[in-house]
Amino acid sequence: xxxxxxxxAIPHREPFLFVDQIREVSSDRIVTSKYxxxxxDFFRGHFPGQPVLPxxxxxxxxxxxxxxxxxxxxxxxxxxxxxxxxxRIQDARFKRVVQPGxxxxxxxxxxxxxxxxxxxxxxxxxxxxLALRVKFACMVGGAQESKA
Numbered sequence: 001x002x003x004x005x006x007x008x009a010i011p012h013r014e015p016f017l018f019v020d021q022i023r024e025v026s027s028d029r030i031v032t033s034k035y036x037x038x039x040x041d042f043f044r045g046h047f048p049g050q051p052v053l054p055x056x057x058x059x060x061x062x063x064x065x066x067x068x069x070x071x072x073x074x075x076x077x078x079x080x081x082x083x084x085x086x087x088r089i090q091d092a093r094f095k096r097v098v099q100p101g102x103x104x105x106x107x108x109x110x111x112x113x114x115x116x117x118x119x120x121x122x123x124x125x126x127x128x129x130l131a132l133r134v135k136f137a138c139m140v141g142g143a144q145e146s147k148a
Contacts, residue, residue, distance in 0.1 A: 028069075066120045120135070
């Protein structure tokens with residue numbers, strides 16, 4: 001489990017990949033970063049003239065980092081049967097606007113596990129200043145299991 005996961009350990013790809021770099025990872029914590037490209041298409045319609053990173057995409061930065069942490073814990077970081085699915089979002093607190101051209105640093109900590117459920121807390125910062133804190137839960141399962 002000493003292997004550093006790569007972003008290929010999650011099913012996301014451009015333009016919906018919100019992790020540029022994995023800075024640190026352990027069994028219960030991961031730190032990633034994402035440069036907020038001013039040319040991203042969503043800026044055209046999200047507060048035109050005063051673009052800000054949509055809060056839901058800031059949350060997604062945390063969710064993808066959490067999925068990478070789960071892949072790292074699983075040991076088999078390329079297993080397509082171990083797809084993480086978001087099951088709960090709680091207590092999202094937005095503290096700072098994130099603007100184009102800034103780099104978001106995301107820290108996700110594993111709070112608890114129960115079976116194949118993971119309970120996590122994510123924090124997103126810019127230049128050391130808190131932008132988001134969110135609690136969330138994910139389950140690991142194959143794509144076939146997610147159909148209801």
